[in-house]
Amino acid sequence: MQILSAEQIREWDAYTIAHEPVASVDLMERAAEACAEWIEKKGWLHFDYSVYCGKGNNGGDGLAIARMLSQRGCKITVHILEFGHKGTDDFQVNLERLHECNVPIVFIQDNGFHPTPKGNIIIDALFGSGLNRPLEGIVADLVDFMNNSGNKIVSIDIPSGLFTDKSSKGNTVVKAAHTLSFQVYKTAFVMAENGQYTGQIEILDIGLHKDYLEQHKGAFFQMTDETFIRSIYKKRTSFSHKGNFGHALLMAGSYGKMGAAVMAAKACLRSGVGLLTVHLPKCGVDIMQTSTHEAMVSIDKDEHCIISIPDDISKYNVIGVGPGIGLENETKSLLPAILQLKKPLVIDADALNIIAENKALLQQLPAQTILTPHPKEFDRLFGESPNDFVRMEKAQHAASKHNCVIVLKGHNTFMAAPGAKGFFNNTGNPGMATGGSGDVLTGIITGLLAQKYSALNAAILGVYLHGLSADMALQFNSFETLLPSDIIKYLYRGFKSIITEKKE
Numbered sequence: 001m002q003i004l005s006a007e008q009i010r011e012w013d014a015y016t017i018a019h020e021p022v023a024s025v026d027l028m029e030r031a032a033e034a035c036a037e038w039i040e041k042k043g044w045l046h047f048d049y050s051v052y053c054g055k056g057n058n059g060g061d062g063l064a065i066a067r068m069l070s071q072r073g074c075k076i077t078v079h080i081l082e083f084g085h086k087g088t089d090d091f092q093v094n095l096e097r098l099h100e101c102n103v104p105i106v107f108i109q110d111n112g113f114h115p116t117p118k119g120n121i122i123i124d125a126l127f128g129s130g131l132n133r134p135l136e137g138i139v140a141d142l143v144d145f146m147n148n149s150g151n152k153i154v155s156i157d158i159p160s161g162l163f164t165d166k167s168s169k170g171n172t173v174v175k176a177a178h179t180l181s182f183q184v185y186k187t188a189f190v191m192a193e194n195g196q197y198t199g200q201i202e203i204l205d206i207g208l209h210k211d212y213l214e215q216h217k218g219a220f221f222q223m224t225d226e227t228f229i230r231s232i233y234k235k236r237t238s239f240s241h242k243g244n245f246g247h248a249l250l251m252a253g254s255y256g257k258m259g260a261a262v263m264a265a266k267a268c269l270r271s272g273v274g275l276l277t278v279h280l281p282k283c284g285v286d287i288m289q290t291s292t293h294e295a296m297v298s299i300d301k302d303e304h305c306i307i308s309i310p311d312d313i314s315k316y317n318v319i320g321v322g323p324g325i326g327l328e329n330e331t332k333s334l335l336p337a338i339l340q341l342k343k344p345l346v347i348d349a350d351a352l353n354i355i356a357e358n359k360a361l362l363q364q365l366p367a368q369t370i371l372t373p374h375p376k377e378f379d380r381l382f383g384e385s386p387n388d389f390v391r392m393e394k395a396q397h398a399a400s401k402h403n404c405v406i407v408l409k410g411h412n413t414f415m416a417a418p419g420a421k422g423f424f425n426n427t428g429n430p431g432m433a434t435g436g437s438g439d440v441l442t443g444i445i446t447g448l449l450a451q452k453y454s455a456l457n458a459a460i461l462g463v464y465l466h467g468l469s470a471d472m473a474l475q476f477n478s479f480e481t482l483l484p485s486d487i488i489k490y491l492y493r494g495f496k497s498i499i500t501e502k503k504e
């Protein structure tokens with residue numbers, strides 16, 4: 001699924017109006033009908049509704065929804081924020097239509113807000129994608145009033161006060177339980193900082209013209225949904241043998257952090273790598289050999305940490321480096337030599353921190369290296385960012401500048417690559433917030449890279465499977481009990497859901 005900016009959505013609406021063709025007010029009718037149907041399907045027609053409308057087209061949606069819910073037998077009160085100027089044309093049409101339904105309308109002109117009866121559901125149709133400045137004065141007071149009412153809020157299109165394409169940090173914004181949005185994701189919905197406002201997001205089909213997306217391919221961020229993942233997944237044939245799936249080298253672990261190496265190794269193996277060698281310090285050999293029988297080991301000369309590169313490096317087609325390697329000086333000094341090997345590379349955890357301490361190393365990354373930082377590691381590498389939007393833009397810029405793939409880990413992990421707009425992931429859950437999840441991801445991506453996926457596709461597929469397997473593991477876990485090892489355990493379910501033919 002594509003993710004669009006406010007401007008792109010406006011263009012798409014206009015394209016549909018011109019090319020379907022459909023009158024703008026009829027498109028609004030479709031949007032409102034989709035919302036009313038969603039509410040009906042939810043089994044919420046026995047509730048009473050307080051519908052808060054601005055005087056733009058978002059308010060127009062609200063008026064149409066009020067009419068449709070009233071026609072379905074709900075008790076409705078409409079509250080209109082009165083600015084003294086006329087509403088948009090479609091707002092005015094819907095106001096007239098509402099008058100015919102005898103729905104009570106309250107005009108809000110000062111802070112004397114009517115208390116919302118307990119149990120009423122609030123429909124928030126104050127502002128949509130036309131928001132052009134932070135809320136202030138009476139509007140901000142109204143939103144505070146709605147947020148503090150204790151009533152469930154359903155926002156139409158986007159929570160009022162939330163910008164579609166830039167940060168709304170520190171602003172007054174509606175806190176919705178559900179956001180009913182139209183056709184596609186908006187950029188604001190994939191930013192972790194906005195999670196507190198959007199609640200559960202529902203994308204409702206209002207039949208916008210498909211040609212617009214075709215004509216502007218490449219201009220949008222992409223959400224990596226199942227269809228897309230199936231299109232990049234490489235099916236195995238009956239004639240496959242282990243030589244087809246690469247020989248990965250993982251450089252991982254140090255004294256006290258061998259678990260990271262074990263998890264990365266197991267995840268790499270479960271991702272389908274043909275052969276895996278783990279290079280680790282002497283102290284880790286018994287741990288790896290007893291825990292992970294399928295992995296071969298390459299033994300460093302140091303007892304406690306990695307300080308050297310295996311001799312016969314040519315036999316490995318990819319390297320994953322970082323999980324649990326620590327920050328000993330000799331390990332730090334080794335990193336430039338690893339970069340000089342010019343192998344396809346996945347860099348994570350302490351290896352990222354080592355680069356952050358010596359940023360000149362960024363210039364030496366082999367082309368298409370995959371970096372997998374979480375936001376703090378990213379900030380150490382590329383400088384602090386005031387918000388998620390700026391961090392995302394920095395990731396795009398850094399990926400182009402250093403010709404690398406950046407996997408910025410988070411609620412909707414963002415993947416940036418040179419020449420691509422950027423991809424957001426939509427699998428995963430809060431149960432993954434346990435140390436070790438990242439080591440598992442590094443293992444998965446290294447395993448996929450060894451199987452000759454492109455760097456970007458290895459990252460996209462790896463991140464998707466990582467989250468999906470964690471989602472599958474939730475069937476037998478709570479967020480609290482879910483462990484990174486469970487993600488590995490359920491990787492087969494993740495793979496199977498991609499491999500299994502879809503029943504139409």
Ligand SMILES: NC(=O)C1=CN([C@@H]2O[C@H](COP(=O)(O)OP(=O)(O)OC[C@H]3O[C@@H](n4cnc5c(N)ncnc54)[C@H](O)[C@@H]3O)[C@@H](O)[C@H]2O)[C@@H](O)CC1
Binds near residue numbers: 056057135
């Ligand atoms: N035909 C279309 O284009 C469709 C539009 N739809 C709805 O239309 C919405 C966009 O409508 P509009 O472009 O009219 O925009 P909005 O309804 O979001 O609001 C725009 C109005 O609010 C004012 N405003 C913006 N920020 C303000 C602030 N902070 N304080 C006070 N006033 C502020 C603007 O000056 C403008 O008058 C979408 O979010 C969606 O809900 C849907 O009906 C689907 C079809």
Ligand SMILES: [K+]
Binds near residue numbers: 058124126128156159
């Ligand atoms: K809204």
